[in-house]
Amino acid sequence: MKSITITILETSDIHGNIFPINYGSNDKAELGLGKIATVIKQERRRNRNTIVIDNGDLIQGTPLTYHYVRSNSHKPNPMIALLNDLHYDAAVVGNHEFNYGMDVLQKAINESNFPWLSANILNEKGEPFIGKPYLLIELEDGVKAAILGVTTHYIPNWENPEHIKGLTFDDALESTKKWVEKIRTEENPDIMIVSYHGGFEADLETGEPTEKLTGENQGYRICTEIEGIDLLLTGHQHRSLSGKVNGVPIVQPSFNGQAIGKATITLMRNEDMWTITESKPELIFVNEIEADEASLQLVKEYEYETQEWLDKPIGQVIGNMTIDDPLKARLKDNALVEFINKVQMEVAKVSISNTALFNNVTKGFPSNITMRDVVSNYIYPNTLTVIRISGKDLKEALERSASYFILENGEVTVNPSFTTPKPQHYNYDMWEGIDYIFDLTKPIGERVVRLSFKGNPVRPDGEYDVVMNNYRAGGGGEYVMFKDKPIIKDIPLDMSELIANYILERGTIEATVNNNWKVIW
Incomplete structure (x- = not known):
């Protein structure tokens, strides 16, 4: 019997952090996409069947991204430049993606060498506003992975109405249910991945609510009420989570690039069908990891200008x-x-x-x-x-x-x-x-x-x-x-x-x- 191992890596809630520093003091900090880049490159070397996904809240959150939007928006977005260089396979729209307005978000999407996914944020025609609800990736030996992107629908409770004008935010749980069924029926993937910019509303073991059930976070219900999900990537809550809920592997990789989520999935081929035989979710923290110098060099000009601006x-x-x-x-x-x-x-x-x-x-x-x-x-x-x-x-x-x-x-x-x-x-x-x-x-x-x-x-x-x-x-x-x-x-x-x-x-x-x-x- 033939087997194959797939590695899925998830970043989430990076919030504009690339360099491993605290901008208030420039002291060293154990965080940032520069350190995450080292892990991504190592994991790709270990396994060529590696998928890398960003789960949202990428382009906003540090003086670097703030300064970019205020002063350098004619240049490529530094966060997108880095994700392109790291050959990300997909990204999901997070709630903070809208903070700088639709023009900045649309420019970031246009500059990306990978698709942005959002099944439940719809335009005035009732279609996904960035055109792509899910992505199919074909791996070694014809193994097919589907990635569905959904975003917490609670965004209208926070965002400036001008930034989301003309958009409708469908219920994330209901959208996930609809699209998973559709993808399973029409595409028949071997692995069904849901990347959800949202978190968990209940204790992962007992199911007891851990917050007011507003619909902002629906991760527990997604795992327990929807059939056919092989991996749930989460974020938004800035928690460090890895484990299984109702048998579904889940990860949530902290925030600011302090960790990256990793899921290792093994499939076995029996006649014409691939079956998942093992799945291991985990987090890799970057504390002992050196930042990837090539990645830092890629955006050093943005950082230099930011540091100059910080001191003006x-x-x-x-x-x-x-x-x-x-x-x-x-x-x-x-x-x-x-x-x-x-x-x-x-x-x-x-x-x-x-x-x-x-x-x-x-x-x-x-x-x-x-x-x-x-x-x-x-x-x-x-x-x-x-x-x-x-x-x-x-x-x-x-x-x-x-x-x-x-x-x-x-x-x-x-x-x-x-x-x-x-x-x-x-x-x-x-x-x-x-x-x-x-x-x-x-x-x-x-x-x-x-x-x-x-x-x-x-x-x-x-x-x-x-x-x-x-x-x-x-x-x-x-x-x-x-x-x-x-x-x-x-x-x-x-x-x-x-x-x-x-x-x-x-x-x-x-x-x-x-x-x-x-x-x-």
């Missing part, structure tokens, strides 16, 4: 927006936090906002602000969400933040629950648009001694629209009062880009402190 002033500060003592900055209203909250309120068009100082090395903005200052102060790739909460929720959230502090012999210090086993300074929020006071002499849970909005006390049954980062809006950091609240608006661009745009539009910003909150003891 983008605006100026009137007044002091620096942070000298992070504890003091959390005890009394400060200009940096007030500025970030102002940006969030301006972008979201709401009157209440919260944000945090993410760590204790944040230095704030110097007089002449560079883009590097922005990315080193706002270190996470957060987007913004507006949720509607009650006055009761608002007070509970403030009490959660107030628990950040404890008193020891009359001195204020940080509650160990925010520092051990790992620092979680990012879970202490400061608010704009409301007036409040924390009294640390009160017990935890009873420390909010004043809380008002526009001069009136906040009513427990009142409704308030608040903008915050997507992590917090999902209940992250034990802010359970925010979980599953009505989402009024999603702003899908990273906060570092929003801050930069705000400064660039104005040229000069002012360090202001309105003292709407304070901590007493």
Whole structure:
């Protein structure tokens, strides 16, 4: 009996990361497509029957891609140039592909030497908007692999309507079901691969829901409700997953190029039929892997220009927006936090906002602000969400933040629950648009001694629209009062880009402190 082994490699949620660095400091980082390129080349040498697929969220996410779109869009997209050079077989449209608008996305698609797949994003004629729902690849000995591309249909909840004008987002689960059946019937592939830019809504073993079932993630249902899938490639959630769900091999390769998904599938030929006899899903992390120098050289000009741009002033500060003592900055209203909250309120068009100082090395903005200052102060790739909460929720959230502090012999210090086993300074929020006071002499849970909005006390049954980062809006950091609240608006661009745009539009910003909150003891 003849056998053949196929290797399927998946990247997902690369988010514009090529070089193994942190752009805020230029320190070394264990990530990036440069390191992934080394793995791809090694795997291709090991097995000529190798398929490489990108699962979406490729062209947006770093200063390199941001600078490219702002300044160099007449040149080839650096992400596409690299994927072309690595001979990718296909790519799937992710939700962040739309962030820079349809022109940028269409240009990237046109420059690609591989097809982009999206079965469930339809144009005004009801057809896949990029023309290709699936791809057939013929491998050694006539083995035929089908790759179906689908994308989370939740995109209209986040994206700027102008960027997705004329598009319809069909239910990803239903589209997958329809197309798998059609491909199985009409093409009769030996391997059926579904590449889904979406994640899992349930525990992979128990099937218990792990999030509100909005339809954003449907990976568990795809595995349990659709017959005929031999491999499910996933992403979107930035998780590190490999295993099997209902017997279907699955992978999800982290984010920012920290890992690549790999599935090894062995087929045996019996008369005229190939049968899958073994499938092994796994992740390859890039920690100990050197970046491929040829790949870095390919885009070195983009990187050089980006680094130059990162160090050019983008605006100026009137007044002091620096942070000298992070504890003091959390005890009394400060200009940096007030500025970030102002940006969030301006972008979201709401009157209440919260944000945090993410760590204790944040230095704030110097007089002449560079883009590097922005990315080193706002270190996470957060987007913004507006949720509607009650006055009761608002007070509970403030009490959660107030628990950040404890008193020891009359001195204020940080509650160990925010520092051990790992620092979680990012879970202490400061608010704009409301007036409040924390009294640390009160017990935890009873420390909010004043809380008002526009001069009136906040009513427990009142409704308030608040903008915050997507992590917090999902209940992250034990802010359970925010979980599953009505989402009024999603702003899908990273906060570092929003801050930069705000400064660039104005040229000069002012360090202001309105003292709407304070901590007493």
